Each structure stands twice: as C-alpha cells, then as structure tokens.
Amino acid sequence: MKTFLQNRKRVFFALGLIFFLLCWVLISKLIASDLIFPGPISVFRKLIELVRTGELFVPLMKTFVKASLGMLLALGVGLVSGFIMGSSPYFYELVKPLAMALRSVPIVSWLSTVILLWGIGWKGPTFIVFISLLPLIMFNVAEGVRSVDSKLLEVARVYEVSKWRVFKDVYLGSVLPFLLSSIDVSIGVMWKSAIVAEYLVGDSGLGVQISWSKFYINTPRVFAYTITAVVCGLTLEGVFSLVQRRVYSTWRM
Amino acid sequence: MEDVDFLFKTWQLSKSYRELQVLDSISIEMVRKDSIAVVGPSGCGKTTLLRLISGLEAPTQGCVERYYDKLGYVFQEDRLIPWRTVVENLLFVTTDRGKIEKILKMVGLADFSNYYPSHLSGGMRQRVNLARALVKSPDLVLLDEPFQSLDLGTKIELIGDVNRLKDTLQFGCVLVTHDIREAVSMSRLIYILSSRPARVLKKFDLGLKSRDFFDPVFLEIEKELSFLSNTGG
Numbered sequence: 001m002k003t004f005l006q007n008r009k010r011v012f013f014a015l016g017l018i019f020f021l022l023c024w025v026l027i028s029k030l031i032a033s034d035l036i037f038p039g040p041i042s043v044f045r046k047l048i049e050l051v052r053t054g055e056l057f058v059p060l061m062k063t064f065v066k067a068s069l070g071m072l073l074a075l076g077v078g079l080v081s082g083f084i085m086g087s088s089p090y091f092y093e094l095v096k097p098l099a100m101a102l103r104s105v106p107i108v109s110w111l112s113t114v115i116l117l118w119g120i121g122w123k124g125p126t127f128i129v130f131i132s133l134l135p136l137i138m139f140n141v142a143e144g145v146r147s148v149d150s151k152l153l154e155v156a157r158v159y160e161v162s163k164w165r166v167f168k169d170v171y172l173g174s175v176l177p178f179l180l181s182s183i184d185v186s187i188g189v190m191w192k193s194a195i196v197a198e199y200l201v202g203d204s205g206l207g208v209q210i211s212w213s214k215f216y217i218n219t220p221r222v223f224a225y226t227i228t229a230v231v232c233g234l235t236l237e238g239v240f241s242l243v244q245r246r247v248y249s250t251w252r253m
Numbered sequence: 254m255e256d257v258d259f260l261f262k263t264w265q266l267s268k269s270y271r272e273l274q275v276l277d278s279i280s281i282e283m284v285r286k287d288s289i290a291v292v293g294p295s296g297c298g299k300t301t302l303l304r305l306i307s308g309l310e311a312p313t314q315g316c317v318e319r320y321y322d323k324l325g326y327v328f329q330e331d332r333l334i335p336w337r338t339v340v341e342n343l344l345f346v347t348t349d350r351g352k353i354e355k356i357l358k359m360v361g362l363a364d365f366s367n368y369y370p371s372h373l374s375g376g377m378r379q380r381v382n383l384a385r386a387l388v389k390s391p392d393l394v395l396l397d398e399p400f401q402s403l404d405l406g407t408k409i410e411l412i413g414d415v416n417r418l419k420d421t422l423q424f425g426c427v428l429v430t431h432d433i434r435e436a437v438s439m440s441r442l443i444y445i446l447s448s449r450p451a452r453v454l455k456k457f458d459l460g461l462k463s464r465d466f467f468d469p470v471f472l473e474i475e476k477e478l479s480f481l482s483n484t485g486g
Contacts, residue, residue, distance in 0.1 A: 151328075154309055155326075155328070
C-alpha cells in the first residue's frame with residue numbers, strides 16, 4: 001500500500017516525463033529540421049527500425065562488454081594497489097602524484113598514445129575506461145583501509161588472530177562501503193567514457209554507431225543511439241543501487 | 254609459592270604518556286583461579302593497567318611477568334565486528350565450533366547465533382564480548398568496566414552469569430571498575446587505586462564467596478571502601 005506522498009511523487013514524476021517530451025517536441029518544432037534536431041516521433045521510429053535490424057542490441061552489447069572489462073580491470077588493480085596504499089603511508093605518497101595526474105588527464109589526450117599502441121579496436125576503449133576509473137577506486141580503497149577500526153585490530157592482537165583472518169573479517173568489511181561508493185560514482189563515468197572512446201578509436205559499439213550516423217548526417221539515428229545510451233546508463237546505475245542496498249541490508253549496516 | 258601458581262606479577266609498574274603520568278609503581282600479584290578487582294575513580298588509569306598486563310601496551314617503567322597460558326579480554330565497549338554474526342564473531346578467534354556452541358549456550362545466546370550485533374541489545378552484545386573472551390578456555394580473563402553501559406537489572410544478571418561461569422570454567426579474573434558493589438560481588442581481593450597518577454592505596458582480602466549484590470554483610474565493607482576510595486588521593 002503506497003502512501004499518499006509516494007503516490008503524489010509518482011504522479012509528478014510521470015508529469016515530469018511528459019514535460020520532458022513536450023519540451024523536446026517544442027524545440028524540434030521551433031528548429032523545424034530533422035537534420036538538426038529531430039522530434040521524438042522520428043527518433044522513436046528510427047529506434048524501432050534499429051531494433052528490428054539488430055543494429056541496436058549488437059553495438060549495445062559490445063559497448064557493455066568493453067565497459068565491464070575496463071571496470072573489472074580497474075577493480076582488480078585498484079583493490080591491490082589501494083590496499084598497499086592504505087597500509088603503507090610511504091607508498092601512498094609515492095603513488096599519489098601519479099594517481100592525481102591520471103585522474104585529471106582528459107580522455108582526448110589518451111588518443112594519440114592509444115591509437116599508436118593498438119590502432120582502432122576494442123583495446124583502446126577498454127583501456128580508457130580502465131584508466132578513467134582506476135584513480136578513484138585506488139583512493140577509495142586506500143581510505144577504507146586507513147579507516148579500519150583500530151579497536152578491532154586490538155581485539156585481533158589480544159586473541160592472536162591470524163593475519164589472513166584479520167584481512168578477511170576486518171579489512172574487507174571496512175573497505176567494502178568505500179569500494180561500493182566508488183563504483184556507484186564510477187558507473188556513469190564508465191559508460192560515458194566507453195562511448196566517447198569508441199567514438200574516437202573504436203571499431204564497434206554505440207560510440208562507433210553514433211560517429212558513423214553523425215558522419216552520414218543521420219541525426220535521428222544519432223539521437224536514437226543517444227537515447228539508448230542514456231537509458232542503459234541509468235539502468236546500470238539503478239541496478240547497482242539495488243545491489244548496494246542488498247549488500248547493506250544483509251550486513252545490517 | 255612457585256611462579257607457576259601465579260597468573261602474572263607486576264613489579265613497580267609505571268606508565269606515562271609524554272608528561273602525563275597515569276600509573277605510579279603498581280605492584281600486584283595474581284594467583285591462579287583467583288578473583289581480584291581493581292577499583293578507583295574514573296580516569297585514574299585502571300584501563301591502562303589492563304592494557305599493560307595484556308601486552309597491548311608497554312610500561313614506561315617496571316615490568317609484567319606473565320605466567321598465564323591464554324588470555325580473555327572483555328573490553329569496555331563490546332568491540333564486535335558489525336558485519337559478522339554472533340557465531341562469526343566467535344569464529345574470528347577460534348575454529349572450534351563445538352566450543353562456540355557450548356559457550357553460547359552458557360551465556361544464554363544459543364538462539365541468537367545468526368544475529369548481527371546491531372540487532373542485539375547492549376547487554377546481549379556484552380555477553381557476546383564475554384563469550385568471545387571465554388571460548389578459548391583462558392586461564393586469565395580481564396574485564397574492563399564491562400557493565401558500565403548497562404542498566405542495573407542487566408548488570409546484576411550478567412554479574413551472576415560471570416560468577417557462575419567462573420565456578421564452571423575455573424579461570425582467574427581481574428575486574429576493573431569504579432563501582433565498589435560490582436567489585437565486592439565478584440572478587441575476593443580488592444585493590445583500591447588513587448586518582449591519577451594511580452597508586453595502590455589499600456588491599457582488601459574479603460576471603461568470602463561474595464555473590465549477592467545486595468547482601469547486608471557487604472554494605473559495611475562497601476561503606477569502608479567507598480570512604481577510602483573517595484578520600485584516597
């Protein structure tokens with residue numbers, strides 16, 4: 001049984017979606033050119049066409065795979081280096097300038113390096129996703145390690161608990177909220193970086209489709225792919241939110 | 254008496270943090286299976302004494318001779334791992350599931366093995382803290398003001414439980430508290446400490462099996478102890 005307030009919010013959200021569509025229609029009518037700013041109807045028509053020809057799901061999956069791979073690599077390297085950084089203040093300071101620099105380098109700057117290394121293909125986008133996510137994950141994991149409750153560590157000392165047990169029961173648990181929060185923030189970045197990278201140096205995926213559509217000045221196609229990208233990005237974030245809530249509720253935190 | 258009959262001996266134990274001296278030349282001996290209490294005003298350094306005995310910290314002067322085999326430490330705060338269940342918290346210190354089951358039954362938490370600490374009351378969490386201290390069959394158990402945050406009813410219950418467990422499991426126990434009544438209802442030997450820097454003011458040998466929190470016999474002793482504790486330093 002939904003409360004009155006929740007119902008009200010849902011009503012306004014639905015109205016908001018309609019409002020969004022109305023703005024879209026309005027702007028497209030004002031510009032009055034399908035080439036510059038197509039309206040919702042032509043975009044959705046194009047979208048259905050793409051679904052039918054299979055030109056939507058295949059690129060979508062390809063982008064998803066590359067983005068996920070980049071994320072997994074960033075998690076792997078980030079966890080290990082984050083742990084070392086969190087445990088050793090010297091290592092932390094050593095790595096900090098590099099990590100901060102990596103965090104600030106714009107994606108376009110990776111272009112020349114990536115193209116010369118791997119040319120056009122899947123490795124470039126995967127690498128770009130990886131390098132975009134790595135610094136944040138590293139810093140968050142390091143922070144998680146540094147914030148471990150020293151009182152729990154004292155308990156481990158008194159009872160002579162093995163280092164492995166301490167790592168598993170105390171450190172991992174302390175790090176998890178930080179890790180989850182960094183993934184939460186990174187999902188949007190992951191998705192958008194993958195698409196931008198594909199646009200620049202990719203050979204398949206949503207980014208490439210958008211690039212080709214733009215090249216052929218098929219603006220409804222561009223919009224159709226963009227809508228797809230937006231919906232997918234939001235869905236991924238939503239799914240992860242659910243996962244996060246699930247994890248927290250099982251741990252009763 | 255041979256060394257092996259003792260659990261530990263401290264010899265002129267002193268501890269300072271920078272210029273702040275917390276303990277001043279404390280010399281205490283503890284015999285196996287004995288129950289001693291260390292009583293003093295809040296903040297006088299009682300917790301520090303336990304930390305030195307357990308080895309969590311090193312003394313500035315003096316030394317601790319340890320003869321105990323295994324140690325159990327009931328901390329002031331329960332210090333349970335929040336993302337682990339009761340059973341898992343005990344598994345943290347031992348792999349013997351049989352013993353874990355047994356000890357949980359002894360402290361009355363058998364039905365709560367799979368609960369997370371956040372779903373337990375303060376008294377129950379302290380019981381887990383206690384169970385964790387006892388599960389490895391220690392010969393020495395240190396209790397650092399373990400009943401402080403509990404209401405009177407829970408406190409009395411828990412004191413009774415600890416006394417019962419002491420009889421069953423035969424461990425030596427050091428209770429640190431500012432509450433004279435707790436000390437009297439749980440210990441044979443009571444050390445009174447002054448306020449910081451703490452010195453031993455007096456040693457009381459009750460020599461009785463003190464149990465009941467409100468037994469009138471102890472009200473007299475309590476009065477004398479209170480007087481001493483309030484005026485001694």
